[in-house]
Amino acid sequence: MKFHIGTAAVSVLASAVWLGAASAQAQQTVNMPDVVELSGPGAVSGTNWRDGVTLAVDELNAKGGILGRKIVTTHSDTQSNPGISRAQVQKALDGDPYVILGPIFSGSVKVNMVLAQQAEVPQFTGAEAADITQAGNPYIFRTSFGQQASMPKIANYIRDGVKAKSVALVWVNNDFGKGGRDNFAREMAARGIKVTVDISTESGQVDFAADVVKVKSANADAVFVYTNEEESARFLREARKQGIRVPLIGETTLLNQKVIELAGDAANGVRGHVGLSADVPVAAIQAFKDKFIKRFNYSPDHNAIKGYTAVHAIRYVTEKIGKFDRKLLAKTLHGLTITPQMEPGILIETTWDDKGDIDRISFLAEVVDGKQRITQTLPKLGK
């Protein structure tokens, strides 16, 4: 075989040009991968989050991106499986990201946040398990309340609003549910409210007949349900089928738009605390909801708002510090309050503390005629 020097030279030159172009292209973009639940029990949450992120990214790219760089986001499916989420985060880290978005399921976050921490990459998660921000990770940031913030609020409502002396507790047996159950039980004990029955259910469970019978037998003044979206809908349907009459109370998930859609009439009368909702009487959130429906043809839930606000928060802090510096982003965000005047995409004034937990106003709500109706606004926990 003859060795054509000319062909070799052209090949080397072409490679150099291609590599140069790719490098220049990379410098014109910022990589923000999204690792989230797009199938499995978390699909409802993850799909909303993904679409919230997509809306925010497209909005920002239409305005020139962040510091002149277009945002590049790929959405990877964790399949609601912690092991797969870890692999997806590792794959995302291999692409030298600026930040990582997601996941939402607490079990997955606990497994994969170690990788992001080791790589010193800020991670914005939708997870709510209390211990996620207790592990001393300076790179983890929530986009919704942790359970240590939401459970005192719902406990106060059960004591003062519902005036219940006893409560039946139904929770999902995963990291999200266990953390919620532990925090809720502690708050009930602190207020002298008896937990008459403590029922664990499985993630992905479809049959709740036995669980509802156990709840009925407990004769509690109220029922607190803390499961994921699809399971919540199935539980509500079964509870309605078996004629449960006492108040059914939840924390954000139980009053979620998707749960209301799936449960139908069975969701009417459900009450609880919502940290975030597309139905709150805040003009910015209503505008977001309209934009979302127009783009994706369905009503967003709180996970969509989480994804949307995360991207905008990242944009604000990056432009504040004036450069793409992961460590400085994390350091700046700790203790920062972002208002809608400073960054319209944040929708509601939000403060991050030194552990990555957030604080903002929240709401009490009830489901009436298939719609979530806000009944009270609660102030921020901090000042």
Add this chain to the structure above:
Amino acid sequence: MTDLVQLLVAGLATGAIYALVAVGFTLLWQTSQTINFAQGEFVMVPAFFVLAAMKFGGASFPVALLLGLIASLLVLGVLFKKLLVDPMIRHGVLPLVISTIALALFLKEGVKEFYAADAQPFPALWATTNITVVGAVIALQNLVIIGVAIAAIAALQWFLAATRTGRSMQATAQNPLLARILGIRVERMILYTFLINAGLVALASVLISPIYLAKFSNGETLGLVAFIAAIVGGFNQVRGAIAGGLLLGVLDNLVAAYVSTQYRGAIPLFLLIAVILFRPQGLLGRAEERSV
């Protein structure tokens, strides 16, 4: 006591659906030596035929049900037989079994990819009201499910025993060679079996989807439980499949309520092991002998 009554009724309702699916399993095995590991997905798919007819075709729910049934008979009956079973059965039972496992994955991922990954609400055919019997609040939904399943299985039994076609199908199941010699159109009888199975799974789908919600992953649990029900009851007897389904439904609920929710999934497996060890023909099955 009222709790027990409620649990029994709920368990029988779930068990009735398992029985419908298990009967389909059994019929396919008896007439065509087909073990269909996609049976759970066969229950999942008809719900999405109905939803697709409503969403993309703008059909009303009753019309969508009819369209869903027709699609199920065509796809899960005729096409399944012609495109998968007939080519693979020539190579033996094991290649066919593996093919049905692949089909299960294909159906599951297909629905997830082309329809939705999250659960979808499915309309119910009945009102969500309750009646009180001896102090126990019984959901009308459960009674409807039990009634419909009993009616379907009774109709099937009548068809198999009292009609010429049904008796021909039984003859085909017992001895295909002799049936052929006697002039029975064996291929047609086998096709009828596949159509009956498609009808049974479509019915099970319509009954269970309002409760479980329609989701691409519904077939995983349903298929496994129905398979176990068929084995526990007796794989070579339709009445065994019925008994197995009802037993598992009731046992599942009682264990979840009185023993442990976490271990409810293990009970069918323990029962399967016990039956295989101590009564391999199943509780109501007939011991079969083969000459070697």
